Amino acid sequence: MSAQPINDLSKLCIHTITTxxxxxxxxxxxYEKAGVKGISVWRQYLGGRxxxxxGERIRSHGLEIVSLVRGGFFPAVSERxxxxxxxxxxxxxxxxxxxxxPMIVLVCGADPGQSLETSRKQIREGIEKVLPQAIExxxxxxxxxxxxxYADTRSAVxxxxxxxxMAEAIGSDYVGVAADVYHLWWDPDLREELLRCGRxxxxxxxxxxxxxxxxxxxxxxxxxxxxxxxxxxxIRGWAEEAGFSGFNEVEIFSDRHWAGDQNEFLNxxxxxxxxx
Amino acid sequence: MSAQPINDLSKLCIHTITTxxxxxxxxxxxYEKAGVKGISVWRQYLGGRxxxxxGERIRSHGLEIVSLVRGGFFPAVSERxxxxxxxxxxxxxxxxxxxxxPMIVLVCGADPGQSLETSRKQIREGIEKVLPQAIExxxxxxxxxxxxxYADTRSAVxxxxxxxxMAEAIGSDYVGVAADVYHLWWDPDLREELLRCGRxxxxxxxxxxxxxxxxxxxxxxxxxxxxxxxxxxxIRGWAEEAGFSGFNEVEIFSDRHWAGDQNEFLNxxxxxxxxx
Numbered sequence: 125m126s127a128q129p130i131n132d133l134s135k136l137c138i139h140t141i142t143t144x145x146x147x148x149x150x151x152x153x154x155y156e157k158a159g160v161k162g163i164s165v166w167r168q169y170l171g172g173r174x175x176x177x178x179g180e181r182i183r184s185h186g187l188e189i190v191s192l193v194r195g196g197f198f199p200a201v202s203e204r205x206x207x208x209x210x211x212x213x214x215x216x217x218x219x220x221x222x223x224x225x226p227m228i229v230l231v232c233g234a235d236p237g238q239s240l241e242t243s244r245k246q247i248r249e250g251i252e253k254v255l256p257q258a259i260e261x262x263x264x265x266x267x268x269x270x271x272x273x274y275a276d277t278r279s280a281v282x283x284x285x286x287x288x289x290m291a292e293a294i295g296s297d298y299v300g301v302a303a304d305v306y307h308l309w310w311d312p313d314l315r316e317e318l319l320r321c322g323r324x325x326x327x328x329x330x331x332x333x334x335x336x337x338x339x340x341x342x343x344x345x346x347x348x349x350x351x352x353x354x355x356x357x358x359i360r361g362w363a364e365e366a367g368f369s370g371f372n373e374v375e376i377f378s379d380r381h382w383a384g385d386q387n388e389f390l391n392x393x394x395x396x397x398x399x400x
Numbered sequence: 401m402s403a404q405p406i407n408d409l410s411k412l413c414i415h416t417i418t419t420x421x422x423x424x425x426x427x428x429x430x431y432e433k434a435g436v437k438g439i440s441v442w443r444q445y446l447g448g449r450x451x452x453x454x455g456e457r458i459r460s461h462g463l464e465i466v467s468l469v470r471g472g473f474f475p476a477v478s479e480r481x482x483x484x485x486x487x488x489x490x491x492x493x494x495x496x497x498x499x500x501x502p503m504i505v506l507v508c509g510a511d512p513g514q515s516l517e518t519s520r521k522q523i524r525e526g527i528e529k530v531l532p533q534a535i536e537x538x539x540x541x542x543x544x545x546x547x548x549x550y551a552d553t554r555s556a557v558x559x560x561x562x563x564x565x566m567a568e569a570i571g572s573d574y575v576g577v578a579a580d581v582y583h584l585w586w587d588p589d590l591r592e593e594l595l596r597c598g599r600x601x602x603x604x605x606x607x608x609x610x611x612x613x614x615x616x617x618x619x620x621x622x623x624x625x626x627x628x629x630x631x632x633x634x635i636r637g638w639a640e641e642a643g644f645s646g647f648n649e650v651e652i653f654s655d656r657h658w659a660g661d662q663n664e665f666l667n668x669x670x671x672x673x674x675x676x
Contacts, residue, residue: 236613236628236629237629239631240588244588271548272547272548272549272586273547273549273615275586276611276613276614276615276628277614282586283588286588310516310548310551310558312562337512338618339618342616342618352512352552353512353552358515
């Protein structure tokens with residue numbers, strides 16, 4: 125099944141980190157001018173602000189808040205650090221509720237000082253400890269499987285299958301998955317696992333950007349859609365086949381793009397979006 | 401099952417690229433002095449040499465030639481380039497035969513200008529085209545699954561399961577798998593797929609090094625065993641559980657280690673080997 129053609133910007137969401145140099149207010153204003161309809165807010169952009177008021181201001185620009193980014197980072201060798209992570213995630217739930225963001229994206233975490241298996245167990249325990257508060261506030265938790273190159277410190281959940289299995293094992297309407305083409309494009313099981321994710325009601329979010337070839341930095345060398353080698357239309361078609369009808373969230377970390385004029389970059393995001 | 405303790409160097413093999421600054425002759429001489437028993441020869445080290453004589457000279461140092469590295473790179477958008485790749489692999493088979501190396505490691509390749517599915521199809525076709533010559537010369541071909549971060553240009557085979565499936569589909573005693581902890585350590589199916597690989601007689605080679613945390617370069621920042629976060633003893637135990645009794649091949653690409661004294665580096669390889 126091919127992806128539906130993109131004829132407007134009604135499903136275009138941008139993560140505030142994508143236009144890193146802009147404040148939350150600048151981002152909201154400029155996204156509106158460009159016709160963008162969704163925004164995912166990274167927590168650092170809320171610093172020093174009244175969060176509820178920030179949410180109202182964002183919505184006054186005609187933007188829907190898609191998610192708060194990011195919770196997670198549950199695993200740690202030290203029990204004290206695991207407890208601190210839980211506290212931070214409970215705080216994130218409160219922030220999401222104040223912002224009226226319906227979902228938190230979880231970068232689950234990993235600690236190179238222990239086995240991946242142990243980290244995975246701690247991730248599940250962490251999610252289950254935060255879940256009652258998330259349910260109480262009506263905030264969903266989206267497990268984001270991260271590329272295997274981040275298995276040392278960022279996430280021990282590295283495939284969509286693992287994320288699906290964890291969401292299914294927890295078995296709550298408030299726990300699902302955020303699928304990002306950057307992390308998953310190489311996976312031979314991607315279509316099958318996207319369909320499974322959708323079938324089980326767990327496909328909460330869909331993130332897009334591109335894989336530069338070559339990629340020169342582990343973190344901040346992601347490409348604009350079309351700059352790299354990911355077949356985004358095919359993967360988006362699979363997400364739609366899985367029943368996904370939410371926002372396409374543009375999440376690009378790029379020293380190269382951050383160094384340039386952000387309005388020009390935003391224009392490029394919009395034009396490349398039509399072809400992804 | 402825990403790995404057997406390492407009490408001697410009888411199963412220690414080093415890839416010539418690991419001590420990159422040394423010529424083939426220097427490597428063979430120094431490996432012998434250090435008590436190393438196996439060597440895997442990268443093709444560039446054979447440049448300008450009589451290959452059969454080079455093989456004899458290596459063996460005169462008490463070294464067993466474990467593999468010739470590397471063949472592969474089959475996929476290409478251009479038919480002409482695919483044909484050139486076949487020619488190069490046929491040449492590698494002749495080199496391996498002249499060297500009396502029993503095996504060629506295949507870095508299978510990928511072309512960012514086409515889908516991974518197409519690249520995978522071309523990899524299988526490439527192996528099947530080279531196979532008759534390999535059988536005739538008694539040279540085995542080992543498919544090495546590469547880390548997903550290399551899916552754009554180096555290999556569209558990124559998990560041990562994919563390599564197993566391809567080897568099983570080809571179904572020849574001359575086609576198997578080279579398992580490298582660097583590429584596979586993150587995979588939740590690793591034990592199961594190693595057991596499958598051994599059960600089917602396909603576990604031809606076992607490569608070791610470590611994943612630095614953080615890793616700063618996509619190619620040349622691999623660690624000495626113990627410097628990083630890979631639980632090598634556990635994975636080696638799984639390989640042994642799978643019936644593997646061949647060499648543990650040390651394959652480290654490291655600008656950091658290459659910049660230092662190679663004899664000191666060799667000593668560190670030997671001492672860290674006892675604890676991996």
